[in-house]
Amino acid sequence: MEIEGRSARKRRAIVEAARTVFLRSGYAGASMDEVAALAEVSKQTVYKHFADKERLFTEIIVGDIKTTEERSDEIIESLPASDDIDGDLRALGRQIVVNVMQPRLVRLRRIIIGEVDRFPDVARTWFDSAPGRSYAMLADRFGTLHSRGLLHTPDPMLAAQHFLWLVLSIPMNKAMFEVDENPFTPEELERFADEGVRVFMAAYGR
């Protein structure tokens, strides 16, 4: 078993500290001294591992996005294919809303939106990965369900977007403007999911 060397250990500490600091203070609000201090590492070491603040930010955020992406993939792939489409979608909607409304993700989203001008590539990566990939995976499922006659989704991509936003947009939009990243209880979130799915089924149900 490979033991993590000193350099790798320091690097991990830096990444973790940077994640904390950037998520807490945003890009402009974060200082490299703060990162170094929290990582218990000298500033020089930070600059040995990362060329500058922009690259550190980019790596941290893109890393977080990838993690998020994997989790979302799991959730959508777990969508069962029972006869009870309505129940299946309700379960899916609940999982999605609870997952996406995690305070950490809400903060991440806010920071990326605030830095679109400075980091357009990060924003694009987020969009392709966070909602974009879910759109595509869900559209794929809806396409299948349509051809099996279980849903009426002739435009599966549009249906997928409608589904996700029916479930998410009310709490997400509110959270964008609240200091408290998740002002809803899990029960409230699940209600948003259920009501969203109800509307979805009225329009797209068999």
Place this chain on the structure above:
Amino acid sequence: MEIEGRSARKRRAIVEAARTVFLRSGYAGASMDEVAALAEVSKQTVYKHFADKERLFTEIIVGDIKTTEERSDEIIESLPASDDIDGDLRALGRQIVVNVMQPRLVRLRRIIIGEVDRFPDVARTWFDSAPGRSYAMLADRFGTLHSRGLLHTPDPMLAAQHFLWLVLSIPMNKAMFEVDENPFTPEELERFADEGVRVFMAAYGR
């Protein structure tokens, strides 16, 4: 007729310059020197009218929010009450999406989201005014239409939120992560509106 005095004229120039600069560069990116230069005013004069950068920002942004609010009110109030609910809502949806997706408003939205931590009050003002007020006004209309049997919206507030986000969330979410604030043509936007209204009517019609 009251002639605008010198002081008032300068103040207006400062406000306009500040609006331009803040919308272009955000709060942190904007500099007071830049504002003074664009307003063709000395920095001292800026500080004569506004105590500090934070207050200048707040006044500018809140002012813009109010303007937006009035425009939104007009649009929702113009919702006709004909027998053709479906057509009326489609017209409303189109107006809303085109109005809300103005590049200026999209930028404003991004800036406010990015500054939630520093300016929670501004964010709250935005939320209460921009989506919040529309929710309430629309919910009021839906309540009336429900009791007249023209819609089935027992929870008018929820229906109003579903309506607005069915129409808006797809383009708005994409625009949040694009450098180009409005990556859609008016035709595409209207299609989002129409499709959103279709889903809405399937769930809440009759």
Place this chain on the structure above:
DNA sequence: ACTGAGAACTGGACGGTCCAGTACTATGTT
């Protein structure tokens, strides 16, 4: 197991830059 070389790290100082906000004098306006 020992050693020596080189890489990585520390800690602190520091230059350079940017910028909010102030001070001060001269000029213009009412």
Place this chain on the structure above:
DNA sequence: AACATAGTACTGGACCGTCCAGTTCTCAGT
């Protein structure tokens, strides 16, 4: 005269990124 503004220099502070002298770690070669 009284007040507002211009113009400009200045202060104070934050912070990125660099530099350097001295220390610690790692690992290959013996």
